[in-house]
Every structure is written in C-alpha cells, then in structure tokens.
Amino acid sequence: MVELPYREETLLFVLLLATRTAPGLGSWMFLGWQGLDIVNNPHTYLLGTQPLCSQVSGLSKGQFKLCLLYYDHIPFIARGANLAISECHFQFRNRRWNCTSITNTTNDIVIQIASREAAFVHAVTAAGVVYSVSRGCRDGQLGGCGCSRAARPHNLHRDWVWGGCGDNIEYGYRFGEGFVDVREREKKIHRGSTQHARKLMNLHNNEAGRRAIIHKTHVTCKCHGVSGSCSLITCWQQLASFREIGDHLRDKYDGATEVGINRRGKLQIKNPRHILPTSADLVYLDQSPDYCLANELTGSLGTRGRVCNRTSPSTDGCNLLCCGRGYNTFSALKKERCHCKFHWCCYVRCRTCVQRVYLHTCK
Numbered sequence: 001m002v003e004l005p006y007r008e009e010t011l012l013f014v015l016l017l018a019t020r021t022a023p024g025l026g027s028w029m030f031l032g033w034q035g036l037d038i039v040n041n042p043h044t045y046l047l048g049t050q051p052l053c054s055q056v057s058g059l060s061k062g063q064f065k066l067c068l069l070y071y072d073h074i075p076f077i078a079r080g081a082n083l084a085i086s087e088c089h090f091q092f093r094n095r096r097w098n099c100t101s102i103t104n105t106t107n108d109i110v111i112q113i114a115s116r117e118a119a120f121v122h123a124v125t126a127a128g129v130v131y132s133v134s135r136g137c138r139d140g141q142l143g144g145c146g147c148s149r150a151a152r153p154h155n156l157h158r159d160w161v162w163g164g165c166g167d168n169i170e171y172g173y174r175f176g177e178g179f180v181d182v183r184e185r186e187k188k189i190h191r192g193s194t195q196h197a198r199k200l201m202n203l204h205n206n207e208a209g210r211r212a213i214i215h216k217t218h219v220t221c222k223c224h225g226v227s228g229s230c231s232l233i234t235c236w237q238q239l240a241s242f243r244e245i246g247d248h249l250r251d252k253y254d255g256a257t258e259v260g261i262n263r264r265g266k267l268q269i270k271n272p273r274h275i276l277p278t279s280a281d282l283v284y285l286d287q288s289p290d291y292c293l294a295n296e297l298t299g300s301l302g303t304r305g306r307v308c309n310r311t312s313p314s315t316d317g318c319n320l321l322c323c324g325r326g327y328n329t330f331s332a333l334k335k336e337r338c339h340c341k342f343h344w345c346c347y348v349r350c351r352t353c354v355q356r357v358y359l360h361t362c363k
Contacts, residue, residue, distance in 0.1 A: 062182035072143055073133060080132030084125040087246035094316030096291040096303050109299035114198050114285035120253045122202050123209035123282055126180045127245050130213045134172030134239060138165055145171040150237050153219060160221060164236035169217055173210055180206050191265030197285055200267050204283050211280040212248050216240035256282040292323035303362045310360045322362035329360050
C-alpha cells in the first residue's frame with residue numbers, strides 16, 4: 001500500500017483553504033507557458049494597477065488565497081513551472097510522446113489521463129517549484145526566507161566551516177508542498193472513487209518530485225586564503241542542476257508502478273509480485289496511449305513528420321519512433337562556420353562550409 005506523507009508544517013497553508021473543487025487537474029502548471037511575461041518581468045505584475053493574483057488564471061481557490069498572501073512568490077512558481085516544461089521537452093525529445101502536447105491546446109487532456117506521462121508532469125513541476133523558490137530565498141529575492149539554516153552534516157570535516165549562503169531547500173519544500181498539493185487536498189471526493197484514486201496519485205507524484213530535489217542536493221565547499229593556501233574551507237548545501245533532477249525523474253518514469261484503489265480508499269500495487277513503491281517513486285493508474293497517431297481524445301499529436309535516426313535501435317530510431325509506418329528520406333544543405341582562425345589583434349575569421357545531409361522523417 002502506498003502511504004502518503006502529510007507534514008504538520010503545511011497546516012499553516014491548508015487552514016486558509018475553502019472547500020471548492022477547482023476545474024482541471026493541473027491548470028496551475030499553465031503558469032509555465034502562459035506566464036512567461038511574469039517570469040521575465042515580475043515587477044510589472046507586482047507593481048501594476050491590477051493585483052497579480054487576479055491576472056493569473058488556473059489557480060484553485062486555495063492557491064488563489066496563497067497567492068494573495070505570498071504574491072511575490074508567484075513569479076518564482078511560474079519560473080519553476082517553465083523550468084519543468086523545458087526539462088520535460090528535453091527528457092522526452094526522442095520519444096513518441098515528446099512533451100510538446102502539454103504546451104498545446106490539448107494540454108489538459110494529456111494531464112487528465114492517469115498515465116506515466118501525467119505522473120512525470122506532476123513530479124517535475126512540483127520539483128520545479130521547490131527548485132525555483134529555494135534559489136529565490138538564497139538570492140534574497142523573496143520575503144520571509146533567506147539562506148538555508150540546514151544543520152551541519154555529521155560527516156563534514158571538523159575543521160571545515162559550515163556556513164555560506166546555501167539554497168533554502170527546507171523553505172522551498174514546505175512552500176512547494178503547500179501550494180502544489182492544496183489543489184488536491186481541498187477537493188471533497190468520495191473515498192474509493194476513481195477521482196479519489198487520481199487525487200492520491202497526484203499527491204504521491206508531487207511528493208516524488210520534491211523528494212528528487214532533496215535526494216540530489218549536495219554539499220559544496222570553497223577554499224579561502226592568500227594565494228590559494230586554502231587556510232579556511234567553507235561549505236554549504238546546494239541544489240543539483242535541474243538536468244540532474246530531470247534525469248532522476250525520467251528514470252523514475254521508466255520504472256513507474258501501476259497502482260489501483262482498494263476498499264479502504266488507498267492506493268495499492270496492481271501486481272503483487274512488483275516491489276512496493278516508495279514515496280520517491282512514480283505511480284500511475286492507467287496505461288499510456290501509444291502516441292503513434294494524432295488523437296484528440298488522448299491529446300496525442302502523433303509522430304508523423306518527426307525526425308528520426310535511421311540507424312538507432314533506441315527510442316529515437318525510425319523503427320520505434322515511426323511505429324512501423326516507415327519513413328521518408330530527403331537531403332538538405334547545411335551551412336556552418338568552419339576553418340576559423342584567430343588574427344592578431346583581435347578577431348576571428350571563419351569560412352562558410354556547405355554540407356549535404358540526409359534527414360529521415362516518419363510517414
């Protein structure tokens with residue numbers, strides 16, 4: 001059985017909520033693409049004539065209340081969602097489902113299917129919020145938080161100083177949990193129903209995304225001293241690159257566990273021979289569509305016209321990516337800079353080389 005953690009710290013957020021089911025399963029994630037101007041120009045929204053929270057669509061009632069209380073956090077939530085979307089595109093760029101559909105008009109349909117893809121989207125966006133808020137605290141851009149106050153690691157060399165300004169993952173985790181999970185927790189759904197199972201699935205995968213941030217956090221140290229003497233070493237906690245987080249969650253996606261709802265209204269694995277998933281693993285309820293053909297009902301854009309690798313046996317190979325339909329081959333001229341030389345002083349002169357390349361696209 002999959003037990004879902006609930007931390008006391010989030011009560012400060014949850015007590016503010018009214019009980020109204022919000023439309024859509026994850027429309028707050030749309031901040032990542034509808035809120036690009038919020039990401040790039042946060043002060044325009046914070047200082048504008050209209051309240052920031054009224055300009056952001058897709059928030060549940062509880063998230064709207066949190067937005068009013070923590071309005072300066074919204075640009076960082078948008079930044080985290082945008083970071084997650086970009087990472088999703090990268091991780092699935094060579095697969096039949098390449099994540100482009102969640103930035104298309106079919107985005108809500110893809111997330112509504114309780115598949116591996118929805119599990120990954122929930123996990124990576126929850127991770128993105130924690131990542132962005134944690135970094136914002138460290139950089140002094142958010143009120144109410146600052147540098148990390150994490151305890152000194154037990155295995156740190158006794159002569160090294162635990163200090164500096166570390167990423168505030170503790171605050172990022174608590175705020176991310178409160179903001180992301182509130183959409184699910186404020187829903188009043190009958191236990192044991194399909195909607196209740198999906199609610200538990202979303203909460204579980206949100207937590208898996210946050211756990212990925214914690215799992216990949218590491219200690220960074222720096223030497224101080226005259227002429228590199230390293231007479232003093234200072235260490236602090238630091239977030240891993242989000243690419244490492246994405247790699248980790250992609251592996252969790254590949255090993256995701258199929259679950260169902262039992263009579264007690266809790267998630268349990270479908271196949272008893274499989275290993276029980278932890279809170280750091282991804283779970284899903286429904287099998288994924290094959291994403292081979294465009295289908296409005298599943299949100300699939302299909303693979304027709306996608307560039308494939310004729311010689312690759314992997315997911316980017318024409319055989320797998322094109323779903324056995326075959327591929328078209330055409331040639332194109334590729335121009336690139338070449339034979340570059342540095343001239344004193346001080347410029348680089350290059351020639352333009354033209355090369356004929358062959359591309360293969362799925363039929």
